Structures are given as C-alpha cells and as structure tokens.
Amino acid sequence: MFDIMIRPILFSGLVFGWATAGWAQVEFWATSELFKIRPEGWLRVPALIWDAQTATVRIAGARNEYVPFQVIVSVPPPASRREPAAEGFFVEVSDLTSPAGRISRDRLHIYLQHVVLCYGKSSPVGDTGLWPDALVPLAAPFSMAGPFRRTLIRRALWVDVYVPPEAAPGDYQGTIRLLRNGVVQKQLNISLHVWDYVLPAETHMITYMGVSGRRLAAFHNMNPDSPEARDLLTRYHAFLRENRMEPWFNERLQPKIEITGDGVRLEFDHAAYQRYLGEWKFKRAVLEAGPAPLRRMPDAPPFSELFNRRVKSYLSQVAAYFRTHGWLDRLVFNSPIDEPNSAEDYEQTRRWAQLVHEAAPGVPFLATEAPVPDDPSWGTLTGYVNHFAVHGNALNRLEVLEAIQRERQKGGEVTWYISCDQVYPQPNYFIDAPAMDPVMVPWITWRHRLDGILYWALDYWTQTVDPWLNPVTYLSGFFCSGGGVLNGEGSLLYPGSRARRHTGQPDVDGPVPSLRFLLLREGIEDYERLWLLKSLGAGELADRIASDLVADVSAFSRNPEALYAARRRIAERLEQLWKTPR
Numbered sequence: 001m002f003d004i005m006i007r008p009i010l011f012s013g014l015v016f017g018w019a020t021a022g023w024a025q026v027e028f029w030a031t032s033e034l035f036k037i038r039p040e041g042w043l044r045v046p047a048l049i050w051d052a053q054t055a056t057v058r059i060a061g062a063r064n065e066y067v068p069f070q071v072i073v074s075v076p077p078p079a080s081r082r083e084p085a086a087e088g089f090f091v092e093v094s095d096l097t098s099p100a101g102r103i104s105r106d107r108l109h110i111y112l113q114h115v116v117l118c119y120g121k122s123s124p125v126g127d128t129g130l131w132p133d134a135l136v137p138l139a140a141p142f143s144m145a146g147p148f149r150r151t152l153i154r155r156a157l158w159v160d161v162y163v164p165p166e167a168a169p170g171d172y173q174g175t176i177r178l179l180r181n182g183v184v185q186k187q188l189n190i191s192l193h194v195w196d197y198v199l200p201a202e203t204h205m206i207t208y209m210g211v212s213g214r215r216l217a218a219f220h221n222m223n224p225d226s227p228e229a230r231d232l233l234t235r236y237h238a239f240l241r242e243n244r245m246e247p248w249f250n251e252r253l254q255p256k257i258e259i260t261g262d263g264v265r266l267e268f269d270h271a272a273y274q275r276y277l278g279e280w281k282f283k284r285a286v287l288e289a290g291p292a293p294l295r296r297m298p299d300a301p302p303f304s305e306l307f308n309r310r311v312k313s314y315l316s317q318v319a320a321y322f323r324t325h326g327w328l329d330r331l332v333f334n335s336p337i338d339e340p341n342s343a344e345d346y347e348q349t350r351r352w353a354q355l356v357h358e359a360a361p362g363v364p365f366l367a368t369e370a371p372v373p374d375d376p377s378w379g380t381l382t383g384y385v386n387h388f389a390v391h392g393n394a395l396n397r398l399e400v401l402e403a404i405q406r407e408r409q410k411g412g413e414v415t416w417y418i419s420c421d422q423v424y425p426q427p428n429y430f431i432d433a434p435a436m437d438p439v440m441v442p443w444i445t446w447r448h449r450l451d452g453i454l455y456w457a458l459d460y461w462t463q464t465v466d467p468w469l470n471p472v473t474y475l476s477g478f479f480c481s482g483g484g485v486l487n488g489e490g491s492l493l494y495p496g497s498r499a500r501r502h503t504g505q506p507d508v509d510g511p512v513p514s515l516r517f518l519l520l521r522e523g524i525e526d527y528e529r530l531w532l533l534k535s536l537g538a539g540e541l542a543d544r545i546a547s548d549l550v551a552d553v554s555a556f557s558r559n560p561e562a563l564y565a566a567r568r569r570i571a572e573r574l575e576q577l578w579k580t581p582r
Helices: 213-219 227-242 270-279 305-324 343-359 392-396 398-409 436-447 496-503 515-535 539-549 560-579
Strands: 004-011 014-020 027-031 056-063 065-074 089-093 096-098 101-103 108-118 129-137 154-163 170-180 183-198 206-209 256-260 263-267 285-288 331-334 365-367 387-391 413-417 452-455 493-495 511-513 550-552
Touching (some): 027 183, 056 560, 065 170, 089 108, 089 154, 101 170, 108 496, 129 515, 154 515, 227 511, 263 305, 387 392, 387 398, 436 452, 436 515, 436 539, 436 560, 493 496, 511 515, 539 550, 539 560
Parallel strands (some): 056 183, 206 452, 365 387, 387 413
Antiparallel strands (some): 004 014, 027 065, 065 154, 096 101, 096 170, 108 129, 108 154, 493 511
C-alpha cells in the first residue's frame, strides 16, 4: 500500500494527486464518469467537469437523460496496518433548483463503488490490482476498508442525476455533502445545465443483452420454475428497461410445449406478454426456433419428417399468437446453431431457417454469424438468415461491411457483438479496460450503420463462487482469448443478494449494476442523440460527428474531452432544431 495521501490539485486543466501521510485532512472532490477511479496509487485525470476554485461540479444533459458524475473521498492511510480504516462516511445531496423549477433529490441516485482484485490482465492496456466495478446503492455509512483487510486511500461514488422529461430547461444549482458520523465534513456545489430538448422515450438501437433465468435461480438456490425465480428474472428485465436495454432470450415469453402426436400444444403466459410487449413495449421478442423439448425428441431424429412437422407446428402457433395480438413485427426466431463454423453448422442453420420460413412466413430468423462465411465451401446463409449478429472481429473485413449494408438494404437487421476473443485495440467490457470502451460501443454501431448490439451474458457467475470476490467469472475465456485472464467477461451485473456481505450496504432485491453497465448506458444515450439529430433533418451532421470519433471498430477515440466536445456540439444543434417549428 502506498504511504501517501492523494490530494486533488488543479493545474493546466488536469487534476493531479499527491501529498504526504502527515496531511490529515479528508478531501472530497468530483470528476467525470469517463474515468475509472482506482483506490490506490497515482491519479491523473483531466478536470473536465470539476472547478476546484469554487468546489463545483459542472454537468449538462437533456431532459429524459441520466447525467452521471463521480465524487471521490480521499483520506491519509493509517500509521500502521494494525489501525482500523476510517469509517462513518456518508454522502447526501440536495434538490437541484432553478428560477424555472426544481429537480427533486429523489432523482439523484448515489452508488458506492465496490472494488475487486484483478490478479491478471485482460489485455495489453489492462492492469492487475484493485479496480472499481460494482455500484451499490448508498443507504448506510461506509468505511475506507477494502478487500483483504486493505485500507484504501481513495473511494469513489457514482452519482446518477436523472433529468425528468417535464423539467424546464435552464441552469440548476444544488449541493452534495460529505458527512462523517453525522457531521458535515465537506460540501461541493452542483451546477446542472438542462438543454432544451428531450431524449426519446423509445430506444432506437437494438440491445440484445443475455440474462439467464436458470443461472439466476441456480445462484440463488431457487427452483427455476418457481414463482420466486420468475419474479427475480422479471426484476432483472425491468432493470434492463430502466437503462435502455432489453433481454436477448426472454424466458418469460417462451411458451410451454406439450408434444401431441405429430404436433405440439403451446401454453402462453399472457400476463407476461402483456407486461413485456404491451406495457413495457419491448422492441423485440427473441424466441428459440428450436426449444430444447423439440431438439431432443427420442422418436424424431433431427430434420426427420416427424421432427419437421412438430417444429413447424410450434413455429406456426407462435406466429399466430403474435399476429392475433398485434405483435408479429416484434417476433424473431433465433437459430439453435450458435456461431456456425463448419459446413455442417451452415447446412443445419439453413435447414432451421427453411423451417421458420415455411411455418412462419415473414418472421425473421437470427443467426450469430456474418453474411460472409470464413470458408466459401460452407455455402451461404444469405437468403436464409434475415437478421445477422456479427462478431466484432468480422467488422475488420471490408467484404463483411459491404455485405452488411446489402442485407440492411433488403430489410434485414444486423447487430454486432463483443466476446472473449475480441482484443485491444477493439473495445471490450473488461473491468480493467478503459472506461471509454463501453461508451464508444454504440458510437461504433452508428458509424458502421448497424442496427444494434448483442452481449452473450450479463450474469454468467457459473464458474466462480462469488463474482463480488473473483472477477474471472468465465474461466473458459482463457482458451478463446489466447491466454488472457478476462476480468468481468460475461458479467456486467452483480447479484444484489450479497451486497451487505461485501459492502455493508443493504441487499438489493435484484441486480446491482457495474460501472461498465452504466457506461454502456451512457453510450446508448449518445446514440439516441445521434438518432434525434437525424430525425430532425441533421443526419449528415450526426454522421460527421460520429466519424470524427470513430474510424472503425479498431480505431476510435478514447479521449473524454473529445466526447464531451461532441456531446456539446450535438446538444447545441438539437436546441436549435427543437425550437424550430415542426
């Protein structure tokens, strides 16, 4: 542990940190959300939103937008390891007020950043040591104690300011205070500028985010078919919705299947359908083209006559149910062949596609593959697959980019995804990756004219005893990454049932977000700004700003100042367009 105290000093637009252990004053300051504030060592971040002279954090955002920032508590380390860490800290905020109105403190949410030990590097720009990740809602005093009885010299908190759609534009002022044992130690000022436009309620980028109800049930020792397990999965889905995301496979919408002779009988959970597609208005309902009961029928080998009749019975009934209730345009059937990578995989994918097209005409068939095969001898999926989910590595191939646009011109939908074998300089969601990586994923999506993103799992805790303690939740990633230790792969959420055990904060009945998850949400809101620009007739400007930040999937800006400048440029133009009679 370092025997120095980190004190923020503003110099030439940067916040540096240094001081000696003898300097005993607790420090409280702020910085942008675009940095990962590690609890030890040297810290150097651009000032950006922090005015040290007036102790003011200056932020800006639109209505119906989250505007986050971070506050940092720094204390000198104890004289020896035997002394306890400083404790009893709490942070509270005031209302934000302006002459035109008020944003209640209830709209400001504070999260304590839990740190985890990364014992390996995920990439050439990664690092070992303690990293912030889980964001626990702050509801109780916290200490400077870290894992492994380590006293931290710095703790960061994430502050989410939600600007409601009805808020009046203008400048709002408020305060955020640091208390210790109930006594105010420091106070910062908050200056929020609310731009005069509203982000759309609908999210126009497809977000296929993997959450497994069976994994959630297994981790919490529940029967996966119990009401408790179903309710827990629904809470995870609701959390996705609150942050502009949706599930990839939605187990709550998968009908129960009973095999009856040559056909099947289906039972739909209509209440769940009304919630997800009626009330919540999810953009997509992705169901398996071949659910497990139909893929493993002892009396019907795959693609036999009986097999095909039963599968088509299932597919046609699902399509009819969606058609009857006016949701057919949101139904997507997913290929049972994940990432086809051989001639046999391609042939089976085509067979599944044919079944879908015959039994449910017009319903898209999704495969996790590019429109161009790695080996031409495998044949093609074009004409069989309507929706492609393309691996990020494939976006480095010009022929794939050209094929993607041809598919989209035909009415197909193309998303892309990041996984364990996508390495720097491409973006990833690793705990020890740059904070800008998740933010820039939606920007890359816009730049390549893709329809959205997919991520295979947010809750893959299967290969670790506890994700709060061990960031390597997907040990198998070692093999597909060429030997990388992938911190946080497949795990962008934490089980809230263990919050108290590891942080001292109350347990959460549902998920706890990671820093990476909320940074991805920030990028999705950026995408919505670009969409809004285009919808108001400034599509060329949106494309130009995106191209200033993104050349391709392997070359994009990780410069927070550049991103802030782009956001301001977009906001100023949107204000002009918003005030123009439409």
